[in-house]
Amino acid sequence: MGHQMTVNVTDASSKTLGYLTLPFSDPGNASKFSSIHSNPPGVDTDSPAIVVTPVGEGLSIYIAATVDLNYYGALLDGILREHTGIRWSCDSTAPECVEITVFDDHENDRILLHLVNYQSQVPPIPVCDFAVNVSHRLPGDVEVKSLFGKSLKDAVLRDGTAEIHFDRLDMYSIVEIRARIK
CATH class of the missing domain: 2.60.40.1180 (Golgi alpha-mannosidase II)
Known part of the structure; x- marks a missing residue:
């Protein structure tokens, strides 16, 4: 495991599609929990996790994740289809x-x-x-x-x-x- 990737959005034309949620909760509050097997409440942050920015005639898409892992394929596919109309060839x-x-x-x-x-x-x-x-x-x-x-x-x-x-x-x-x- 490496460090979490983060980005600072400075371009006004950028659109933030999602923010980083930390996968843990307050240890002092046992009524809230977080795990990979639940809908974790986690800790919301202001760190952008998915950012789409127009660049020339194209787009730059930043995703704070290792997108070459199989389970991110559907996410990346959806973002490309929604913002470009491009389907995987x-x-x-x-x-x-x-x-x-x-x-x-x-x-x-x-x-x-x-x-x-x-x-x-x-x-x-x-x-x-x-x-x-x-x-x-x-x-x-x-x-x-x-x-x-x-x-x-x-x-x-x-x-x-x-x-x-x-x-x-x-x-x-x-x-x-x-x-x-x-």
């Missing part, structure tokens, strides 16, 4: 150890999907039987092929989303998605 049934990057290669009119099986042990334990859904800028009919790695099983296009199935990911794979040439 990719989601997956792969376990946490699989890091996925979607690269929109406009120059070559394709989307590259990079998958890394990142575990503490070397070599990593292979990850088997999972799917990745990509819905970013897909034309009506796409071709999906593996550029590196032999993990690709099949791909199905449904409602503008490419559902890509993988048999096994040992360490690294690259998948290309592009419009099918007729």
